[in-house]
Amino acid sequence: PERFTSAALIAQVCEEINAADAQARARGLKLAYHNHDAEYRPLPDGSSPTLDHMLRLLAPTVEFELDIYWVKHAGGDPAAALAALGSRARLIHAKDGTGMPNTPFVALGEGIVDVPAALSAATSAEWLICELDSCATDMFEALDKSARYLVQHGFGHLRG
DSSP states (O other): OGGGSSHHHHHHHHHHHHHHHHHHHHTTOOOEEEOOSGGGSOOTTSOOIIIIIIHHHSOTTOEEEEEHHHHHHTTOOHHHHHHHHGGGEEEEEEOEEOSSTTOOEEOTTSSSOOHHHHHHTOTTOSEEEEOOSOBSSOHHHHHHHHHHHHHHTTSOOOOO
């Protein structure tokens, strides 16, 4: 988190990511950067570490694996972030929570994220990754509820 507190530090992070991206591409791989809340907490000048700095400084081949909960937790708008990232956001972590620090995550639709609005903005998404780092209820039940929530809102289908 401390590396996302100034434009100069963010530029250093971007240099490292760009170097890793070049190595990945040389091996036929793609690199996608996964955020947490620090990347969406405004800097003292009001700019966004990701949307105003990383998006400009990272090589266009670097994709984003956007975690919609962490964007919201930081006070950002996941739908706006996905719209800004455009075709570079192919992997989406569909996650929800209470917004309170150090609390377990919840099934999609039970927390602070407007999941349908966010995912509707994910026009280039290839994968929705339903993620629960921790959960106060049964993890598999929460994952099942989340999968059914995605289907109910037109963002997927269930097999079998």
